[in-house]
Every structure is written in structure tokens, then in C-alpha cells.
Amino acid sequence: SQIMDSGDGLKETSQIMVPELNKFIEIDPYIENFSPDIKRRYEMFVKTKARIEAAETMDKFSQSYDHFGVKARSDGSIHCKEWVPGVKAVYLRGTFNNWEKWGYKYEQSEHGKWKLVLPPKADGSCMIEHLSELMLIIQTHDDQYLERISPWAPYVKQSDNHGTYKWIFWNPPTEQVYHFKHQRPEKPKSPRIYEAHVGIASSEPKIASYKHFTEKVLPRIKELGYNCIQLMAIMEHAYYASFGYQVTSYFGASSRYGTPTELKELIDTAHGMGLYVLLDVVHSHACKNVLDGLNMFNGTDACFFHSGSRGSHNLWDSRLFNYSEWEVLRFLISNLRWYMEEYKFDGFRFDGVTSMIYHDHAISRGFSGDYHEYFGLQMDLESLVYLTLANDVIKTFNPNAITIAEDVSGMPGMCRPIKEGGIGFDYRLAMAIPDQWIKILKESKDEDWDMSHIFHTLTNRRHGEPCIAYAESHDQALVGDKSLAFWLMDKEMYTNMSELTHLTPIIDRGIALHKMIRLLTHGLGGEGYLNFIGNEFGHPEWLDFPRAGNNSSYHYARRQFNLVDDQMLRYKFLYHFDAAMQNTESKYGWLSAPQAYVSRKHSGDKVMVFERAGVLFLFNFHSIQSFTGYRVGVQNPGKYRIVLDSDEPKFGGHDRNDKSVCFFTEEMHFDGRNHSMLVYLPCRCAMIM
Ligand SMILES: *[C@@H]1O[C@H](CO)[C@@H](O)[C@H](O)[C@H]1NC(C)=O
Ligand SMILES: *[C@@H]1O[C@H](CO)[C@@H](O)[C@H](O)[C@H]1NC(C)=O
Ligand SMILES: *[C@@H]1O[C@H](CO)[C@@H](O)[C@H](O)[C@H]1NC(C)=O
Ligand SMILES: *[C@@H]1O[C@H](CO)[C@@H](O)[C@H](O)[C@H]1NC(C)=O
Ligand SMILES: CC(=O)N[C@H]1CO[C@H](CO)[C@@H](O)[C@@H]1O
Ligand SMILES: CC(=O)N[C@H]1CO[C@H](CO)[C@@H](O)[C@@H]1O
Numbered sequence: 001s002q003i004m005d006s007g008d009g010l011k012e013t014s015q016i017m018v019p020e021l022n023k024f025i026e027i028d029p030y031i032e033n034f035s036p037d038i039k040r041r042y043e044m045f046v047k048t049k050a051r052i053e054a055a056e057t058m059d060k061f062s063q064s065y066d067h068f069g070v071k072a073r074s075d076g077s078i079h080c081k082e083w084v085p086g087v088k089a090v091y092l093r094g095t096f097n098n099w100e101k102w103g104y105k106y107e108q109s110e111h112g113k114w115k116l117v118l119p120p121k122a123d124g125s126c127m128i129e130h131l132s133e134l135m136l137i138i139q140t141h142d143d144q145y146l147e148r149i150s151p152w153a154p155y156v157k158q159s160d161n162h163g164t165y166k167w168i169f170w171n172p173p174t175e176q177v178y179h180f181k182h183q184r185p186e187k188p189k190s191p192r193i194y195e196a197h198v199g200i201a202s203s204e205p206k207i208a209s210y211k212h213f214t215e216k217v218l219p220r221i222k223e224l225g226y227n228c229i230q231l232m233a234i235m236e237h238a239y240y241a242s243f244g245y246q247v248t249s250y251f252g253a254s255s256r257y258g259t260p261t262e263l264k265e266l267i268d269t270a271h272g273m274g275l276y277v278l279l280d281v282v283h284s285h286a287c288k289n290v291l292d293g294l295n296m297f298n299g300t301d302a303c304f305f306h307s308g309s310r311g312s313h314n315l316w317d318s319r320l321f322n323y324s325e326w327e328v329l330r331f332l333i334s335n336l337r338w339y340m341e342e343y344k345f346d347g348f349r350f351d352g353v354t355s356m357i358y359h360d361h362a363i364s365r366g367f368s369g370d371y372h373e374y375f376g377l378q379m380d381l382e383s384l385v386y387l388t389l390a391n392d393v394i395k396t397f398n399p400n401a402i403t404i405a406e407d408v409s410g411m412p413g414m415c416r417p418i419k420e421g422g423i424g425f426d427y428r429l430a431m432a433i434p435d436q437w438i439k440i441l442k443e444s445k446d447e448d449w450d451m452s453h454i455f456h457t458l459t460n461r462r463h464g465e466p467c468i469a470y471a472e473s474h475d476q477a478l479v480g481d482k483s484l485a486f487w488l489m490d491k492e493m494y495t496n497m498s499e500l501t502h503l504t505p506i507i508d509r510g511i512a513l514h515k516m517i518r519l520l521t522h523g524l525g526g527e528g529y530l531n532f533i534g535n536e537f538g539h540p541e542w543l544d545f546p547r548a549g550n551n552s553s554y555h556y557a558r559r560q561f562n563l564v565d566d567q568m569l570r571y572k573f574l575y576h577f578d579a580a581m582q583n584t585e586s587k588y589g590w591l592s593a594p595q596a597y598v599s600r601k602h603s604g605d606k607v608m609v610f611e612r613a614g615v616l617f618l619f620n621f622h623s624i625q626s627f628t629g630y631r632v633g634v635q636n637p638g639k640y641r642i643v644l645d646s647d648e649p650k651f652g653g654h655d656r657n658d659k660s661v662c663f664f665t666e667e668m669h670f671d672g673r674n675h676s677m678l679v680y681l682p683c684r685c686a687m688i689m
Contacts, residue, residue, distance in 0.1 A: 001111060003326040004048050004382055016043045024413060024420040027464040030371055031412060031421075037375040038413065038421040044381055045388040045418070048329075062337040062393050064330050065251060069152030070134065072171045076120025078128055082150060083327045084298050085112030088141050092116060094134035094169070096127055101137060101145075112327070130171045140299040149249065149292055151304070151331060154342075156236050156248075156292065157255040165238050165248060165292035170260060178264040182271040184346055185227075187400040190591035191427070191528035192582050193278070194226040195473055197233050198257045198266075199240070200543065201533060203562045205554035207240070210262035214269050217533075220561070221275065224536060224575075225582030228276040228402070230349050232474065234263070235282065238292050240557075241545035243474070244280065245351065246287035246318060248294070250335045253343065260343075267344050276346040278402060279339050283332050283390070284352030285318040295319050304328055313355065315363060323386040332386070333393055340398055347402035348394065350425075354409045356383040367409045374411050384423060391424030402426050404468055415465035430467040430526050432457055434476050437517055441487040446509075446623045451601040451608050458524040459595065469525025471517050473532045477543045479556065485514055485538030485574075493540040497563075497570045509623070511570060511652040512684040514538055515577045516619060519646065519686045522581060523617045524596050524610060529585070534559035536578035537571045573652030580651070584644045584688060588613050599633040599671035607681065609671070611635055615643065616689045620681040626656070627681040633673030637665045640677065644688040656682040663689065 018024075018039055025032050052061050070080045070092070084090050090106040097103035106114035118127045128134065134153075138146040149156060155170035201217045202208035221229060233244025236252035244254075253263045267277045286304070288295045297303040305311040305319040313320055322328050339345045355361040358378050367373050387405075394401045405414050405425040416422025436457040440449060461467045472484050486493065488510035496507050522529045540563075544556035564571045585591060593613035600609035606621035609632045616634055620627065634640070640663040647653030663677045670676035679689075 001326050002324055003051060003329055004044055004324040004385055016046050018042045018419070018421040020417070020420040024416055024422065027416075028412060028462070034371055034375045034412075035421075037379060041379075041381055041384050041388070042418075042421050044385045045392075048385055049389060049392065052329075058393060058396065061330060062333045062397070063341070064334040065152055065154075065338050065342075068334075069150045069154070069251070070128070070169065072126050072128075076124045076126050078118040078126055080106065080116040080118070081109075082106065082114050082136065082152075083112055083331075084114055084138055085303065085327075086141070086300070087138050087298050088143070089139040090114040090116075091137040091139070092134065093137060094128065095132040096129065096134075099135075126171060128169050128171070130169060130173065132169050134167045134169050138298065144299060146296075146299055147291060148297060151249075151294055151297070152251050153249055154251050154253070155255060155260060156252045158238075165236065168255075172261065176261065178261045178268075180264065180268045180271075180344060182268050184344065184398075184400070185271055185274045185276060187346075187402065188227040188276055190585060190589050191228045191276070191402060191468065192226045192585060192591070193228040193230050193468065193528060193530040194221045194224070194533065195230045195232065195530055196221075196533040197244070197474070198231065198254075199233065200557050200559050203558055203560045205558055207256050207554075208558075210258040210266045213257075214262075214266045216561075218266070218270055218273060218275070221270075222273045224579045225586055226531070227274065227586070228278060229270055230278040230280060230404075230530070232280045234279055237287065238289055239287070241547040242287070243478070243545065245282055245316075246289075247282050248287045248289050248292050250286075250294075250331070251338055264343055271344065276402065277344075278347045278349055278404070279343075279345045280351055281336065281339075281348045282351045283321065283335070283386075284350070284356045285313050285316055285320055288312075288317065288319050304331070313361060315361075316355075321386075323382040329386065329389070333390065336390055336394055337397060340394070340401070346398070346400070347404070347426075349404040349406065349429075350387065350390075351406050353387065353405045353407040353414070353428075354411075356380065356387070357407075357411060358409070362409055369410070371412065374409065387423050387425075388418055392418055395424070404429060406431070408432075410462060412462065413465075415462075427466045427468045427526075427528055429473075429530070430461060430469045432460070433469055433521055433525050434472050437471055437484060437521075438476060438481070438487065441484065446621070449603070449606060449621055451603045451606065451621070454520070455524070455598055455601040455608065458521065459598070461526070466528065467526035468528040468530050469521050470530040470532075471521040472535055473530060474543070477532055477535065477539075479542050479544035482542055483535055483539055484517060485510065485535070486540050486542070488513055489538075489540075493538075498568050499570060500568060507570065509684065510538075511573055512646065513621075514574055515581075515646040515651060516621065516684065516686045518578065519581055519617070519644075519688075520608065520619055522585065523590060523612060523688075524598070527591055529591060531578070534561075537564040537575035539563070570652055573650070577646060577651040580644055588615050588643075588688075590615065597635070597673075599673050609633070611673075616640060618679065618681060618687045618689065620683055620685055622683045624683055626683045629678045630681045631670055631676050631678055633669075633671030633676045634665055635673050635675065637667070637675045639664055640689040642687050642689055646686040647682055653685065654682070656680075656685065657687065
């Protein structure tokens with residue numbers, strides 16, 4: 001049944017006020033013109049939440065996984081429940097009843113729900129064995145028999161690693177149940193996020209496991225100084241090459257990499273190292289598979305999705321959820337709570353937010369900053385209300401959770417509190433920054449880099465709405481694109497990365513700019529930082545998953561950590577610099593400090609200077625010009641010394657800075673700062689003082 005009403009709710013608009021809308025307007029006065037739209041979405045959120053609270057309480061509603069699906073109870077009985085509207089009958093079969101079709105029939109309950117209880121066996125044990133196969137049979141009114149997997153199944157598996165997924169009953173014996181040892185770590189003020197994919201996390205051409213990640217990759221992430229991991233492709237996806245973005249089983253942690261227990265161990269171990277773990281969640285769309293997905297669940301194109309054209313995303317070839325359906329909301333909200341409670345994830349990165357929040361999915365249109373592009377009839381209220389509700393639930397049950405929106409449009413209020421009329425995310429991804437770097441590397445000669453333009457892209461974000469900055473993410477690594485390292489060094493990475501070979505101009509430039517681009521993005525681009533696994537050491541080539549089009553090859557579906565471990569190769573320089581950069585941030589905390597004051601962005605000199613969190617960032621992007629006695633402005637008078645220097649030999653630099661030298665300020669107003677000093681700025685070098 002319908003849970004949200006957008007239409008006639010308007011008449012009651014005056015009843016519900018956005019409690020702190022004035023705070024939002026204070027930050028962004030333009031919002032006032034669109035306050036009816038903001039009030040409307042807020043009101044719809046309040047009403048939807050109130051309906052859930054009144055009918056079942058949010059706590060129970062969000063834990064519906066406790067009674068939906070097939071659940072073993074401690075007395076050995078098994079309770080089954082499914083939502084399958086508009087059908088004649090529902091049956092459960094499996095190995096436990098020798099696949100007899102008519103063995104176990106569900107009883108019809110209210111609102112399209114079906115229930116079944118299997119009593120314990122005579123010896124008190126469960127009728128269904130752990131790891132045995134199950135199947136739902138749905139009989140439609142025209143007597144078709146549909147074979148389905150429960151949408152709530154926590155474990156599904158492919159037989160022999162291909163073909164359709166099978167539903168495997170997950171009910172480990174008591175002694176195999178995982179008990180978490182570690183508390184969740186403290187919430188990081190400056191999220192330094194390591195975006196990772198378990199399957200590609202080894203250098204071998206295969207699917208790597210949760211165990212491998214726990215043993216081999218977590219210690220690297222810790223050593224590098226990241227405090228947060230963002231795991232992609234966890235929710236089960238029948239097609240590996242979808243990179244996890246065509247989800248088939250929402251409650252199933254991908255069995256490709258191991259068991260649910262092994263994922264729990266991974267997260268627990270990360271927590272023990274003080275690392276937050278975020279889940280990349282794909283609630284914006286779903287895979288259109290029928291036999292092992294959610295599509296056509298009751299034999300029609302409706303059920304979990306909008307029927308008709310509204311229910312399909314043409315570019316992504318996938319299905320779109322109907323967020324106004326009570327049972328869909330139950331399913332998705334419970335899905336978030338499931339990963340928070342069962343696996344102890346510390347937050348979420350919501351994929352595809354821009355596509356969700358506009359009726360046209362923002363396909364083939366840009367966002368110029370004109371507010372009419374965000375509001376009005378193109379705003380998909382139901383999706384916005386879903387996201388608001390999701391944030392509300394996440395924060396209710398874990399106030400320290402972190403939520404990130406993949407929103408390229410810049411929808412105002414995405415990262416403002418709900419009570420101000422915002423959607424309640426903590427951060428949005430600063431998606432313009434990686435695009436800019438690729439564009440510059442593709443199209444500009446070094447002498448044409450425009451410091452003002454770079455400065456603008458790195459700082460052009462909504463005031464009061466925090467951003468996660470990144471120079472590149474998984475998007476840039478995918479086949480068809482190239483990583484920054486590959487843009488910079490290309491083919492020479494195959495022949496000239498050995499320290500035994502002469503340092504060529506291309507490798508020299510590549511190593512220098514790779515570090516500088518990252519540090520500039522880190523220091524100026526946001527309130528958090530993100531790196532995609534392997535890019536911290538300049539992983540060459542691109543990512544491509546095994547698929548028909550590439551002879552099912554794993555050659556590009558791996559991360560070659562062997563390159564960084566090889567002491568003869570120059571990758572280690574980039575790795576060490578990344579670690580030094582993360583650890584320097586950890587010490588000074590610029591990500592959680594207010595926006596930087598940029599005192600200099602000089603396109604002729606190719607110099608950028610700014611201060612943030614009491615440290616001074618200096619960049620000289622010039623390819624040949626070093627500057628001696630170069631005056632830079634600073635706010636705080638005193639003595640300055642270098643705390644991070646991209647030119648150090650251990651970072652593959654040329655050792656042109658003397659770290660024992662201190663710089664003293666003079667009371668001379670310069671570049672808008674009250675003090676200044678003379679420094680040495682070697683070419684293609686970045687420093688923090
Ligand atoms: C399938 O589900 C949809 C959406 O909930 C419902 O409208 C329809 O009646 C159901 N069954 C059939 C056979 O159409
Ligand atoms: C979405 O679900 C609601 C509630 O069941 C229903 O009234 C509406 O028709 C559905 N929308 C579409 C486009 O299927
Ligand atoms: C495709 O893979 C198979 C098995 O690994 C191999 O025998 C064959 O030569 C490959 N074909 C091409 C075109 O790479
Ligand atoms: C900078 O100096 C001016 C006077 O020259 C003074 O008014 C101002 O307060 C100073 N700013 C800071 C931040 O100290
Ligand atoms: C010094 C050195 O080994 N240079 C090599 C760099 O790579 C190119 C081809 O990519 C070779 O031609 C050079 O000999
Ligand atoms: C082994 C193989 O066929 N690899 C191909 C996979 O697809 C990419 C790009 O689509 C090709 O570049 C590879 O050669």
C-alpha cells in the first residue's frame with residue numbers, strides 16, 4: 001500500500017513547519033525562494049515517518065529482517081514470511097523436502113504477505129539444514145509457477161562460479177557464529193577514505209577473498225594512514241563485471257569472496273585497527289535479473305519497482321524502486337539497518353543519488369547553478385523523502401554513522417541537517433575535481449595550467465555542506481578511462497619504472513605531479529579525502545572485469561601490490577608519499593578545519609599558496625622555474641619549518657629543500673596576509689610548513 005502521498009498533502013502544508021529552515025536560509029539566502037519545495041519534501045518526510053511509527057515503530061520496521069525471509073528460532077522452529085502481492089499461492093521447497101513442489105504452502109496474511117512456520121524436528125533441530133538449498137515457488141492467478149529467491153536471503157551462491165545464483169540457507173551452528181571482539185572506533189573528524197573492492201585486492205588474476213583482504217590489505221590501509229574504508233560490491237551481484245552496481249540480492253554479502261562470517265571478521269579486524277568501515281549502497285536502482293534478482297517478483301513489472309516506463313533506467317538497463325510503496329520502504333530501510341547491526345558497518349556511501357532525485361535522472365543535462373534546475377516539478381519527491389528517511393534512521397540507530405551522497409548535481413541541502421530542510425547526509429562526493437584533473441592532463445600543456453581555474457574547481461562547493469575530495473576514484477580507473485598515473489606516464493610505466501634505469505623526463509614529471517595533484521586536492525578540495533585502492537602508488541593501466549568482451553580475463557581485474565613491494569621499482573615513492581600525506585593530515589587536521597585561505601594563485605609562476613589549520617601549503621607547478629627568495633603571505637607570525645616535502649628522495653624527489661632551515665616571518669603585509677616571509681620554491685614541488 002501507499003506510504004507517501006505527495007499530491008493532496010499540499011493543503012496541510014501550513015501544519016508542519018521546517019523547524020530550523022532559517023539556519024539554512026542564513027547560509028544560503030537563495031533558498032528562501034524555494035522554501036515551498038523544501039517545506040513540501042520535509043512535510044512528506046515527517047508524515048511518512050509518523051505513519052511508520054504509528055503502525056509498527058521505526059525500530060521494528062527497520063529490523064524487519066528479523067521476521068522476513070526464512071528465519072530459524074532458538075527452539076528449532078523456522079518462521080518464514082514474504083511479501084508477494086496479488087498471487088494465488090506461495091510454496092517453499094528445497095533439499096530439506098527433496099524438492100517436492102507441494103510440500104510447504106504459505107498461509108495468506110494481510111497486505112500481500114504470506115507466512116509459514118516449520119516446526120522443529122523430533123530431536124529439536126531445524127527442519128532445514130545449514131547450507132542447504134531453498135527455493136520459493138510462486139503460483140500466479142493464471143497458474144504460472146515462478147521460481148524465486150527470497151529478497152531477504154542473507155546468503156546466495158553460484159554453483160561452479162557461473163550461472164544463476166542459488167539461495168543457500170544460512171544458519172551456522174552456535175559454535176560457528178561470529179562474535180565481534182572490537183568496539184566501533186571513534187568517528188573520524190577528518191575522514192581519509194580508502195575505497196576498496198575485495199575481489200580485485202590481490203595481484204593474482206582471480207577473485208580475492210575477504211580473508212585475503214583482512215590479512216593482507218587491512219595492514220596496508222592502516223600503515224598508509226587512512227582511517228576509513230569504503231567497500232564496494234558487497235551486496236550480491238550476479239554479474240561480477242557490474243562492479244557491484246547491479247545488485248541481485250540486497251541482504252546477501254557477496255559469496256564470491258567468502259562467507260558472511262568472513263566479512264564480519266574483516267570489519268571487526270578493521271575496527272580493531274581503528275578503521276571505520278563504510279558500505280557502498282546501491283538503492284538507486286536494481287539489477288533486472290528475474291530468477292536471481294528482484295525483477296518481476298510476483299510476475300509483473302511492479303512489486304518492488306515502478307511499473308511502466310518510470311520503473312526502468314534506460315542508460316543503466318536496470319529497474320527503479322517504487323519508494324512510495326510501504327513494503328519497498330520496509331525492505332530498503334531494513335537493508336541499511338541489517339548492514340549496521342549484523343555486520344557493524346559504520347556508515348554508507350549512497351550510489352547514484354543524482355539519478356534518484358530528478359524525474360529525468362539528470363540524463364543529458366548539466367547543472368549550471370541555476371536553482372530552477374534543482375527544484376520544481378523535476379524534483380523526485382519520493383526519492384528525496386526516501387533518502388531523508390534513510391539518513392534519519394541511520395543516525396537514530398547510530399548517531400556516529402557517516403553518510404555520503406554520490407551527487408554530482410549539487411542539490412542544495414543534501415548535506416544539511418533534516419531539521420533545516422536538508423536531506424541529512426554528512427558529505428557529498430566532490431565529483432568535479434577528478435574530472436578537472438583528467439581534463440587538464442588530457443588537454444593542457446604544463447605551461448598552460450591555469451592556477452585560478454584549478455583553485456576555483458577545488459573550492460567551488462556549497463558553503464556549509466561538506467565534501468569528500470578526490471583526485472580519482474574507481475570511476476576514473478575503469479576501462480575506457482585511465483588512472484592519473486597512466487595519463488601522466490603511460491607506456492613508460494612498463495619500461496622505465498625500475499630504479500636501475502635512468503630517470504626519464506616523463507617518469508620524473510609523472511612522479512612529481514602525481515604527488516602534487518593529490519596533495520593539492522587533499523589540502524584544498526574538501527572536508528574529507530578519498531583514494532581508490534592501488535592509486536595511492538600509481539597503479540598503472542585500467543580496471544576491466546572478466547566478461548565475454550575480453551575473453552573472461554582477470555588480467556585487469558586485480559591490483560598489483562607486487563609493484564609497490566618491489567624495492568627496485570619507483571612505485572614505492574608514491575606509496576611513501578601517500579602515507580606521509582595521510583599521516584601529516586592526521587597530525588594537523590586540515591580536513592576538519594575551516595576552508596583554506598588561498599593567498600596566491602599565480603598562473604605565470606604556476607604557484608599556489610594557502611593556509612589551513614595553521615599550516616602553510618606551497619605549490620610550484622612550474623616545470624623548470626625554481627624560485628629563490630619568493631615572498632609568501634602568512635597570517636601567523638613566527639618561525640616556519642617544513643613538515644612535508646614532496647621533493648624528498650624517499651618520495652622520488654630531488655632533495656632540493658634543506659629541512660633544517662627555518663623561515664622567519666616579517667611584519668610585512670603581503671597577498672592579503674599580515675605577515676610574510678621569503679622561501680625557496682623548487683620547480684614541480686609541494687611543501688607543507
Ligand atoms: C503484483 O504486484 C503489484 C504491485 O504491488 C500489484 O499491483 C499486482 O496486483 C500484483 N500481482 C499481479 C498478478 O498483478
Ligand atoms: C508505487 O506504489 C504505490 C503504492 O503501492 C502505487 O500506488 C503506485 O501506483 C506505484 N507506482 C508505480 C508507478 O507503479
Ligand atoms: C582466451 O582464453 C583462452 C583460455 O584462457 C585461451 O586459450 C585463448 O587463447 C584466449 N583467446 C584470446 C583471443 O586471447
Ligand atoms: C591585520 O592587520 C590589520 C592592521 O594592519 C588589523 O586591523 C587586522 O586586525 C590584522 N588581522 C589579523 C587577523 O590579525
Ligand atoms: C632509460 C630507459 O630505459 N628508457 C626507456 C624508456 O621507455 C622507452 C619506451 O617506452 C624506451 O625506448 C627507453 O629506452
Ligand atoms: C584478454 C583480453 O581479451 N583482454 C581484452 C579485454 O578488453 C580490453 C578492452 O575492452 C582489451 O583491451 C583487452 O585486450
